[in-house]
Amino acid sequence: MNTPLKRTPLYDAHVKAGARMVPFGGWEMPVQYAGIVEEHRTVRAAAGLFDVSHMGEFEVDGPEALPALQSLTTNDVSALDIGQVQYAALCYPDGGIVDDLTVYRLGAERYMLTVNAGNIDKDWEWVTTHGAVARWRNVSAETALIAVQGPHAEALVGALADRGVTDIGYYRFVHGVVGGVHTLISRTGYTGEDGFELYVAAADGTRLWTALLDAGRAHGVAPIGLGARDTLRLEMRYALYGNDIDATTNPLEAGLGWIVKPAKGPFIGRDAIEKVRAAGVTRRLVGLEMAERAVARHGYPVVRDGAPIGIVTSGSYGPSVDRYIAMAYVAVEHAAIGTEVGVEIRGQAKPARVVKTPFHPSRTKK
């Protein structure tokens, strides 16, 4: 593949800040600035800024928008108020996952979907093919997205906003001006901390980023790379598309049954998912804690008494829990909390245990 890597509007700011840039899902993104563990701790203790402009945004509007979304996503879009956000999945007819996404209800008949960076082209093709009745607009390239996450996020965004942000509920959003920039202020995130995701015009991205960093620096706010974004979400057991969920996994085994609403009516994948529900899942995405220092990584086998029972999907050292943790699909009969298993690392089964998740308590706004 020789496709040139894409850059977000904040690319220059990252390079100037000394970030290490790496390819990620077709993009050249900052993996770290000061170091993954330090950045992770900054988010839990103060707040961090994440450039997530690589993510995709699609708008859909008109009288056919709701019916199209209802047939595309697993969740019940009709339950959304204007100003509300919903987590959902797009599924294939066989129940495999096309992508996971958030759905924003912007107006009476207007919605925005935020999708994973690496899936933008695939998702665009999918929604415009299977939701062809509605009017779609791919606004990914016009949009910059900055996440502000951590206990100081509310004070930081509040100080720069032309309106109060305290009253914005979890998975709710408002429009406002932040740091002089028109912003969709969304109380969402991917870290388990309170915080916001700020959607702005691509041309305003650097201005908002700089304003947030300048105002936050004295309070310990720092830019955070994709490395810490990954360890933060892992401690919360949030699924990452391509690691923990993909076309070969269904939402039920991934623990995403709560975003599947079969009662809303037909949607792509419903019949297959309901069949799985009726028969019972055969494997489950569980949290593992290693008994010793050992890093379980994507693709490592999970074993019990020498026999394979599953596979690791994500794993790392968790800086806030100070444990070596992982997510893995394991056969249901071995999925109970407390089950002692092994993770095969370089040919050696290292002891691990199925544990309750999240690994680290969530502090998102309730």
Next chain:
Amino acid sequence: MASVPAELKYTKEHEWAKREGDRVRVGITEYAQEQLGDVVFVELPKVGAKVTAHKAFGVVESVKAVSDLFAPISGEVVETNGELPQKPETVNKDPYGKGWMIVVKPSSAAEWDQLLSAQQYEQFVSEAAH
């Protein structure tokens, strides 16, 4: 530019080697630890194990990556850094000092001369970066 002490020898796999009498102390370079990022796991051979030049003798893992550790020189492991398994971050903090990995009693003196000098290693790293 990461520091490259002049008195050490180096490999293209970013290990350093330091002669201490008839033994050789081994670790990874400042450049290597910077590239790895936060080291969270180090696996070293046992004392008495044989290592072979250019072959893996252990593993170092950072949050993002797994890397083999390559022996600069063949011989027998006579000492290992017992602190590293418990404090892997020492590799980041002091790669040329407390972050050392093993001490080898070399079986072949000739291999020493094939290692890179500080100047050669510096050149190698600066070329790899471009």
